[in-house]
Amino acid sequence: MAAVTKMTRFRNEDVIPQDALFFDAGGSTYHTHTCPEGETHKWLCNSPYCSSLKTMCPDHGGEEPVKIGREPWRR
Ligand SMILES: [Zn+2]
Ligand SMILES: [Zn+2]
Numbered sequence: 001m002a003a004v005t006k007m008t009r010f011r012n013e014d015v016i017p018q019d020a021l022f023f024d025a026g027g028s029t030y031h032t033h034t035c036p037e038g039e040t041h042k043w044l045c046n047s048p049y050c051s052s053l054k055t056m057c058p059d060h061g062g063e064e065p066v067k068i069g070r071e072p073w074r075r
Pocket of ligand 2: 035036037041056057058059060
């Protein structure tokens with residue numbers, strides 16, 4: 001059974017020259033997080049609400065970045 005994955009592979013070599021994990025939060029600018037799980041790896045996201053770039057990715061049990069339009073403080 002495949003593991004549940006919340007992220008997609010980001011294949012835009014103009015932005016990052018590798019198959020990076022990418023969390024689509026609906027934003028338009030990207031930044032790179034460093035997941036400290038095991039051998040650290042980088043992952044991209046485009047949420048405008050991230051406050052730390054050293055966070056576990058959602059696939060390793062980290063919190064999902066806040067998605068545009070789903071802000072919990074706007075309910
Ligand atoms: Zn982020
Ligand atoms: Zn990770």
